[in-house]
Amino acid sequence: MKYSKVNHIDTIKAAFKGSNENYFKGNHIFLVVSIFLLMSLSNFANAHGMSEAEKLSIIEGGNLRYMWLGATHMLSGYDHLAFVFGIIFFLTSFRDIAKYVTAFTVGHSVTLIYATFNGIQLNYFLIDAVIALSVCYIAFANIDGFRKYLNINTPNMLVMIVVLGLIHGFGLSTRLQELPLSEDELLLNIISFNVGIELGQISALLVMLLLIAAWRNSDFFKTFSKITNYGLIMAGGLLFLMQMHGYEHAVNADELNVSEVSTPKLSTVSEMSDSATATVGDKWRDTINIVIPARDGKEYKLMVNKDDAFTFKWETSGELLFFDFHGELAGDTSGAFQSFEVGTKSESSGSLTAIFTGTHGWYWKNNTSSPVAITLKVKGDYIAANNSGK
Template identity: 60%
Template sequence: MHRIVIAFLLSSLSGLAFAHGMSAEDQARILNAGLLEYMQLGATHMLSGYDHLLFLFGVVFFLTRFKDILKFITAFTVGHSITLIVATLLEISANYYLIDAVIALTVCYKAFDNLDGFKRYFQMSSPNLTWMVFAFGLIHGFGLSTRLQQLPLGTDGLVLKILSFNVGVELGQIVALSIMLVILAGWRKTASFERFSKASNIGLMLFGGLLLLMQLHGYQHTQFPDEFPLNTDDHFHIHEDMEAETSPLTNYPNKLNFDDIYSQDEVLHDDNSYQDEHSHDGEDFHSH
């Protein structure tokens, strides 16, 4: 069972290869989209949001009672719904790389809390988890809002569009949580849960740290473009020049110049046209 959990974490991390922002395809599709399309987009965004999923995985990792699961997930849902709706309506935005970097820190925090880091390293109890999950929900919702604001939302029916997107986010969250809870419930029945629970949360913290570094690197690209001057076209042309310099034909001594060959042939034909016709028998005239 622990292999399934590791596979889940790796599949979540595989999303690092793709930004889970709003693609050009999403922006084009949403131009004339209805409310159902906004719901679908919200669900897809949550299910592909590896940072949100990793945080939720950390939240429910040790939860076994339904009322505890409901309490913390409700706190998270209320938190991210508030900032998603309010920030989008008021057009409050920020650099999404920075927001995602803070979200990555929430993943690290929950993994650290699961490892009893506060008691072990600070000799103190963990902060109230319900309020922390609510506060982190506000941050996650702001991240969702910055992504949603990348779309051409317009002004007609804006509130319904935002609410539909939020409903889609909740539906995606329910699907993801259902899968997580089934996996964790089955894993807890095995002896490997005790052996690998610590390693899983250490891995969760490392994943969060990796996300943090990647988002900060993306932020550097947007804020300090002069430090990353090499664009795609320049990179391509540089490689073309390198290939030309290293080509074995570059300094080949016997290059064939077909233009010269054709020009010489034309000269020969022109010279022949000026030769006088003559005859050896006085009847058949010809030229050489």
Template identity: 55%
Template sequence: MIAFFLRMRRRLARVLFTAAAAALPVLAFAHGISAEDRERMLSGGYLQYVGLGATHMLSGYDHLLFLFGVVFFLNTFRDVAKFVTVFTLGHCITLVFATFWGITWNYFLIDAVIALSVMYKAFDNNGGFQKHLGMASPNLLGMVFGFGLLHGFGLSTRLQQLPLGDDSTAMLLRILSFNLGVEIGQIAALTVMVALLAIWRRRPSFERLSFAANQLLMVLGALLLLMQLHGYLHDSDPDSFRFPEQEHRHIHEDMDVEKTVDPSRNTL
């Protein structure tokens, strides 16, 4: 019997890994501000920013995975509303203020930390703090608010890739329009998530597979982390690295990398 369960566990692990690996190419291209979006926003009105915010959230796999983890075990509408409100408040603060004041960072690194938040929630859902660390889970409401601030900062780095203009009033209205779209997209996604989870909880399979579902969530978070770190290390835009292109070239000049060949020896 024990051997049977061990075989089933290994098979389940292979299934989870295969599913996560199959999803990775979709995740890799689902998130971000495209060149077409940037061009469209040059003459776009506020409604276009609302639409962009909604589609950005609906394609924001990292934000949606985290929200899925947050509402996974919430049984009442009151609990869902409480945690979602705290998360929304957090990401609105950093989205609006960081964008308006031009506070930014390398978005690959921010998204890597957001991926860690997905892994954190899956670890917490499976009782990881109690099982592996011998401690109670940190205050969940506070953690959701803190991660909301982080997710909003991630959204801000994407929004700052758009032409927001120089007029402060118009810029603020564009930011608020984008933020409104994000909230609309979040409500739409959460409606589907909460409805599906409510249906699933009534079935016996929920008890059997809830642990595996959160394990899959953790695997997806880990793959997103690797994807973002890979993007950071192989970024095609040199100026988005910690060292601008000019500094990178100066380092090579200081090392005389381009002077390692002595052409005068050709005449020997």
């Protein structure tokens, strides 16, 4: 990567040995940047999060919906944006900007398309933790940290941006696979999402370039550049710790505990139901066999009183289904519900302690061209809900 000829020793001197006016202005910049970074950190932890409204609207949406979701996802993906910001920070020529941004685009596009098309999934806390370290890496390179602190030459930046782009692509793919994807139009869905990602990236890039161009003409750009890149290292490090904390304390499929949901999120969805047959098993109280028709969805519910608990396990023969495990308050007629787990899987299991009295159950969506059979097993304190035909 080509850097401007910035003497970092002079940068430090300019920050701390200038006139009183310069000192005040330098610290003013530091204050503004610090506040911005701290405000952003609350969003960093959920940089890839997709709202329940997005997940539900995409079910019936077309490829334009995937494109729009890709664009908005990139614009709210602060770790991706921070990485791009670090890439272009010291680049001044259009040729260099195009070269390095293209390297990042190629990297994340390859893994986004390949991993999603082949159903390769990684733990999103872990992949986001590595992405956080990539932000630290690019900022560390910007301050010439390899030479100054490690006494080694900076690795080939073009190669590293491609490699780190591949990692970012896995993060994007992991989130995309939370959505229901059409089997017949799978590749087109993925490409549409990726096109949206690139459109969002271009939009953000234009704003970044304008801001950096304005700052570069300032007398305090050296001070600003040092503060910003050290700030990116700090933000990336904190984000890494937050993601690892999330990984250590995340609710897993075998220990689902609704009490860990901090804020109930209510959405509106048209009511659906399911007809199923139930038999009593030795270990499980009920075993329910459900068939989800091709290109269709079904729902199965249990009535559960507040503070009562039940254990469940459902599985297909390997086919992936989009599902929403959720609950609805008893007596509520608005269609509002609270989601506990949403994803695309072939099986799920765990236990749940109800935080309100109402129906609790699953909505499954089959996007394939063939019916999919589900075996659902449940036991605990519940009353079989009304699961009449759809």
